[in-house]
Amino acid sequence: MPDIMGEYVDRLVTVEMRNRGMNYGIVKQIYDAARAEGGGRPISARAAEALVATVKPGDVVFIVTGAGYAPEVPNGESDGPPGAAALARAIYWGLKAVPVYVTEECHAPPVIASSKAAAVMVREFELAKTRRMGGAIITAPEDRSITADWAREAVATYNPKAVISIERLGPNDQGIVHGSTGVAKNCVDLGHIFVAAKEKGILTVGIGDNGNEIGFGRIYDFMRDFHPYGRETQYPGGTGVISVIATDVFLPASISNWGAYGIAAMIAFLIKDQDVLQTPEMERKILEACLDAGGWEMRYCTSRFIVDGTAGESSMSIIQLLRDMLRLNLAAPDRGLSHGKMKETAQ
Template sequence: MFELIDRIVGLDIGGRGVTGLYAPARAMTSEPICAAAARTLSALQPGDRVFILTGSLSRAGVSTAIAENDGPIGAAVLARALTYGFNAIPVVLVDESIVDKTAAMIERAGPNVLTQDQADIAVATPRYTSVTVVEAGVIDDSAARAQAADLVERHKPKAVISIERAGMSADGTYRNMLGQDYSEGRARLDYVIDEAKARNIPTVGIGDGGNEIGFGAIRDAVAEHIPHGDVLCANSATDIVYPVGVSNWGCYAVAAALAILTNKPDIAHSATLERRLIEASPGIGLIDGTTGRLDATVDGLPVAVHEGIVNLLAQAVRKGLG
């Protein structure tokens, strides 16, 4: 069933070339990628932290306040699964310019966005409260290194998941899918991955284009299969790399696999919630990264396409738990 989940979300409907990235990424794991990623989360206890890195400032050269909905929606769905299923505390790390937008999307999914102290109180209180914390990364390189060390030491996350988060390329810049430099205003969250790996904390990189954090682990495949791949490929290498058709789908797949592994069907995503989140995007101020418009679409695809993927995943969960 896990192989089926990988196939569902691996549909390269945008024709970006990610199909060619799956085999080398799969060779890094002993089981289908969704299961390998979910297994890093399957033993969470109440109060455990999981870092979720996201945020694509896809028009940074115009304004660093412009970010896309691919990434924050997936992060919201994954955060929901972790807090609903385990009473864990997801800590979502983004650029300062989009903290409010990311928090708004997460709250549309169900969790309350609180401070660290409030989240700790909520988890320790007998009456359940779903919580997530959103924090801003920093841009300055030396400050970002120090912040990464502090974050990992302070929270001691059980895993670090990056979704649709551009990673530094070989020349230290951040590159979009055209190979263009779009580094303006971008927090250097790559160092969080470095700090986690140094402490043997599992790391997962989810993306749909090869320029995302983690894809340095399959650099040769990115260069071969992705246009401008030799220029845009991220340097950082995560333990698990999950190439998918749309980055949000990778989070949905992990939530589905986690639902099967832990026998918790309620943490899987639903088409109803998917529509709610996509339709909320324009009001929140998150664009479709492909069209550049404040539309209820993701990567140029209408809601119905994303609902279809989610419905297929839901069927896989039912079969997996059957």
């Protein structure tokens, strides 16, 4: 049953909606490559099963996010923090664990605002850990020369049982972080968190939408040849935007937030609790909170109700469809009054 649900969750979150000026006509092929590399099963189901099997009440889960920088979007973009908040909601209310956001200082305001709108308060770590009073947040140092050591220390100190990346930019083979269209970004490399997690055998999950995010290292060779900026950048000497950081499970989506919603929906399905996934009305509040806190839409760098070029109502509709899928799949078998008796099936 999880594969039936996961099949259609994956289809829904990979419906491509992109302006032709961007990298377009690529989501299906990228998803197919990732699914084949992972063994052929629906990816949202695999990710949710791994999290449900690994994460126990009271455990810490890192959620790494943050994309977009000054001068265009000083506090980042509207794709990332809402998805992180949806995952935190599933982890906190569903798995009874402690979500800890990991990001840069500039991205913290929209992450915190999105989380609060998702009913996961961001508190001091000790309150979150010892009294289950919400989640927590840690921010990376601005000095990039110490990021690797900081990442190892953070993993050792907080001892996460899983680390999830959602729309977090990762380095290419030259150690440079890029936007999806070949523009270099002057930012901290949080891929070090995943390197440190791998050293300790910690479960890692990645969600991305355009090749430059953490997780795409799982299908690196394919992406190098397939992606429009797989081997080039918008400056001389660049070797492409594809991130070399791999995760244990990787879900490419049309919009990264949607991939996170799909995994949250599958967690809800596995634990049989539809309310783990936010409602469409809550999704509106999450997106508005993100935008108001500076996590703007990326195309024209404004607070319009938009995520990756799609209207906010589209994200609300994705949530509605996911919740209806949950409602129907979790309900007891029922034909109603007009379809006759159900066939008996072997148990």
